[in-house]
Amino acid sequence: MSVATALSGPLxxxxxRSQLRKAVIASxxxxxxxxxDFLLYSTVTGLVFGKLFFPHSDPMVGxxxxxxxxxxxxIARPIGGAxxxxxxxxxGRKATLIATLLITGLATFAVGFVPGYDTIGIWGAVILTIxxxxxxxxxxxxWGGSVLLSMEWARTNKHRGFITSWPQLGGPAGLLLAxxxxxxxxxxxGDQFLVWGWRIPFMLSIIMVGVGLYIRLGILETPAFRxxxxxxxxxxxxVFEVMKRQPRQVFLSMFARTAEQAPAYIYLAFVFAYGTxxxxxxxxxxxxxxxxAGVISLxxxxxxxxxxxxxxxxxxxxxxxxxxxxFGFVYFAMLDTMVPGWIxxxxxxxxxxxxxxxxxxxxxxxxxxTPRLRYSGCSxxxxxxxxxxxxxxxxxxxALFAAYGTGYAIAIYIAVCAIVSxxxxxxxxxxxxxxxxxxxx
Numbered sequence: 099m100s101v102a103t104a105l106s107g108p109l110x111x112x113x114x115r116s117q118l119r120k121a122v123i124a125s126x127x128x129x130x131x132x133x134x135d136f137l138l139y140s141t142v143t144g145l146v147f148g149k150l151f152f153p154h155s156d157p158m159v160g161x162x163x164x165x166x167x168x169x170x171x172x173i174a175r176p177i178g179g180a181x182x183x184x185x186x187x188x189x190g191r192k193a194t195l196i197a198t199l200l201i202t203g204l205a206t207f208a209v210g211f212v213p214g215y216d217t218i219g220i221w222g223a224v225i226l227t228i229x230x231x232x233x234x235x236x237x238x239x240x241w242g243g244s245v246l247l248s249m250e251w252a253r254t255n256k257h258r259g260f261i262t263s264w265p266q267l268g269g270p271a272g273l274l275l276a277x278x279x280x281x282x283x284x285x286x287x288g289d290q291f292l293v294w295g296w297r298i299p300f301m302l303s304i305i306m307v308g309v310g311l312y313i314r315l316g317i318l319e320t321p322a323f324r325x326x327x328x329x330x331x332x333x334x335x336x337v338f339e340v341m342k343r344q345p346r347q348v349f350l351s352m353f354a355r356t357a358e359q360a361p362a363y364i365y366l367a368f369v370f371a372y373g374t375x376x377x378x379x380x381x382x383x384x385x386x387x388x389x390x391a392g393v394i395s396l397x398x399x400x401x402x403x404x405x406x407x408x409x410x411x412x413x414x415x416x417x418x419x420x421x422x423x424x425f426g427f428v429y430f431a432m433l434d435t436m437v438p439g440w441i442x443x444x445x446x447x448x449x450x451x452x453x454x455x456x457x458x459x460x461x462x463x464x465x466x467x468t469p470r471l472r473y474s475g476c477s478x479x480x481x482x483x484x485x486x487x488x489x490x491x492x493x494x495x496x497a498l499f500a501a502y503g504t505g506y507a508i509a510i511y512i513a514v515c516a517i518v519s520x521x522x523x524x525x526x527x528x529x530x531x532x533x534x535x536x537x538x539x
Contacts, residue, residue: 109321117318118251122264124313125244128199129268130275131310132240135206135233135303137269137366138276139171141388143492145280145370145381146296150214151223170227171234172489178238179477180337186243186473187336190319191250194473195243199314202236203307205229210300238484242477244268245460250320250469255531256407262460263403269456270395270449273366273388281385322469322535331470331537340467340475347466351479352486353522354462357419358455359488360515361426364508365391365448368492372499377436387445395449395456402457411462412528416520418454423516425451430505455519465529468538487515 109117178198186194208229213222244265252261279299287295326332333339341348366388373384406414425448432444467475498507 114251114253118248118253118261120317121247121251121320122261124317125248125265126267126271127313128195128310129240129244129265130271131268131303131306132199132202132237133268133272134275134279134306135202135237135272137273138206138279138299138303139209139230139233141276141280141367141370141385142296142299143367143370145374146292147226148371149292151226153215166493169489169493171230171237172484174231174234175238175481175484175489176478178235178240179242179481180238180474181235182239183242183340183474183477184335184337186239186246186477187471188332190323191243191247191473192314192317192319194239195247196311196314198236198239198243199307199310200236202233202240203303203310205233205236206300206303207307209233210297234484238481239477241265241460241480242464242473245464245476246322246473247317247320249461249464250322255533257404258465259403259406259411259458259461259530260400261403262464263400263457266399266403266456266460267396270392270399270453274392274396277385277389277392281382281389284382284385322472325535326470333470336471336474337478340471340478344467344471344475347526348475348479348482350522350526351463351466351476352482354415354519354526355459355480355483356487356522357422357512357516357519358452358459359483360491360494361422361512362449362452363488363491364495364512365429365445365452368495368508369445371492371496372433372505373441376499377433377441379438379441383438383442384445387442390442391446391449394446395453398450398453399457402454403461404457406458406461406530410528410530411458411465412523412526412530414458415455415462415523418451418456419516419519419523421451421454422519423513426509426512426516427506430509434505461530462523462526462528465532465534466527469535470537 182194182198185197209226212226212229215222245262248265249258249262252258276299279302280296283295283298284291287293287298369388370381370384373379374381402414402418429444429448432440435441463480464472464476494511495508498511499505501507
């Protein structure tokens with residue numbers, strides 16, 4: 099008998115609070131590990147992979163080719179969202195999250211062993227592409243489960259924005275750890291960073307996988323999913339059902355993320371190519387700036403989630419979208435001064451508008467789906483934006499700069515993304531502080 103079926107009925111209040119704390123911690127730490135894996139790849143792409151796997155290309159073309167491989171991981175994410183959404187709605191949140199952690203972690207570990215062009219030619223890039231695809235599938239199933247693990251243990255409706263903002267901390271925390279690891283081994287390896295130094299942070303991910311598994315194995319299945327089991331309302335094909343019953347919410351979720359996804363991956367991945375090749379700044383300087391930005395986000399994300407509980411998900415999200423559209427121009431104006439102080443300030447401020455969206459985003463999306471289809475619906479909607487916005491963003495930014503020679507072309511692209519998010523968000527329902535436990539589709 100599974101844990102989910104054995105534990106029917108409500109838990110005592112003290113036990114419930116304990117499980118909520120464990121679920122929030124497990125979600126935050128688990129997503130931190132998964133995002134460390136995924137964002138480590140983002141960081142190293144702009145610094146290493148163009149030179150290592152495409153050495154005979156022009157430097158900017160090599161970066162473009164490396165970002166094309168990078169994009170493959172984003173294409174895989176909706177597939178992972180659909181695959182693990184299916185299992186998350188059928189066998190439970192906990193078991194599915196254990197699987198996503200293993201897949202992502204082992205794929206990241208494998209990246210550290212991929213030979214470069216000088217060893218096996220183009221096959222290095224081929225192997226890297228396959229691993230990146232597998233990694234993307236794992237990450238694609240992670241977010242929905244982590245959010246639901248926290249949200250479905252919450253007994254009150256009044257703090258869902260704050261509670262579900264904690265799994266979102268995995269993004270900046272993973273970014274922080276990934277950049278610290280690259281910075282540390284950049285210093286340790288020195289001139290050998292392109293030879294072996296970049297590989298160690300990938301190999302170290304196996305330790306973090308062990309920690310994550312230990313934490314997640316200690317969490318019980320959520321009350322919401324146990325209720326679905328008790329009422330025998332498990333869907334045979336939840337992915338098909340959510341696309342049949344709630345397609346509007348799926349696609350609005352996707353478009354609402356455009357202003358959050360595209361600029362974020364410009365600010366954390368493309369900035370390395372732009373910063374080193376155009377602004378001629380040291381990679382360690384850029385890493386330090388992004389580490390500082392990650393520290394700031396550890397505070398701005400939960401604050402934004404809490405603000406959404408008080409003032410409404412849509413209101414805070416729309417403010418973040420508008421500020422993101424404006425800040426793109428400010429960002430490149432700061433960077434193009436070539437003054438290190440202004441560059442540093444531009445980078446550390448870049449995620450503040452983003453966090454106003456990212457903090458309430460989990461609740462805004464997940465609250466809109468009926469419980470028995472929630473894992474599938476929110477995962478697919480969330481991860482489709484990886485194909486339309488997040489994945490192509492560094493590629494588009496690189497192409498725009500190559501064509502126009504100015505960062506302002508990229509700022510216009512960011513502004514267009516913001517307009518898309520504003521329109522989609524205005525069309526979404528707002529379930530702030532409302533009861534979302536009843537089946538509604």
